[in-house]
Amino acid sequence: xxxxxxxxxxxxxxxxxxxxxxxxxxxxxxxxxxxxxxxxxxxxxxxxxxxxxxxxxxxxxxxxxxxxxxxxxxxxxxxxxxxxxxxxxxxxxxxxxxxxxxxxxxxxxxxxxxxxxxxxxxxxxxxxxxxxxxxxxxxxxxxxxxxxxxxxxxxxxxxxxxxxxxxxxxxx
Numbered sequence: 001x002x003x004x005x006x007x008x009x010x011x012x013x014x015x016x017x018x019x020x021x022x023x024x025x026x027x028x029x030x031x032x033x034x035x036x037x038x039x040x041x042x043x044x045x046x047x048x049x050x051x052x053x054x055x056x057x058x059x060x061x062x063x064x065x066x067x068x069x070x071x072x073x074x075x076x077x078x079x080x081x082x083x084x085x086x087x088x089x090x091x092x093x094x095x096x097x098x099x100x101x102x103x104x105x106x107x108x109x110x111x112x113x114x115x116x117x118x119x120x121x122x123x124x125x126x127x128x129x130x131x132x133x134x135x136x137x138x139x140x141x142x143x144x145x146x147x148x149x150x151x152x153x154x155x156x157x158x159x160x161x162x163x164x165x166x167x168x169x170x171x172x
């Protein structure tokens with residue numbers, strides 16, 4: 001019980017000493033900034049082109065696998081067990097080709113995902129840095145101690161610096 005009282009007193013002292021005024025607090029809508037930032041739009045276009053390229057190649061490889069499946073189905077459809085047994089060496093060769101193409105597809109998908117992830121990081125990191133530096137610059141110029149993402153707050157009684165950051169980044 002004594003510890004609870006001590007904790008309560010400590011909590012009141014700690015939280016009572018922390019006071020924020022609206023003049024210390026700013027908000028920014030980073031999503032709005034990024035949606036209107038031409039460099040971000042260009043990066044998104046490059047990423048979309050890369051993703052589309054990989055999706056086309058993956059579809060091509062999937063279609064090749066589907067063609068092998070249909071070929072085997074058409075060769076074995078309506079055949080007796082004895083006839084299928086007679087084709088076994090041919091079917092085993094087809095199965096090995098299918099397995100190799102399937103493994104190639106999995107490898108390609110993994111490599112494509114890695115490439116897209118690395119490209120995304122390479123393109124977006126400089127943009128994120130520019131936005132963050134601009135937010136810091138505007139916040140310092142306005143004398144703000146704290147800046148929060150506007151969408152995270154249910155209520156904000158702080159200075160909205162979104163338009164100032166846009167202006168600093170050359171966004172109309």
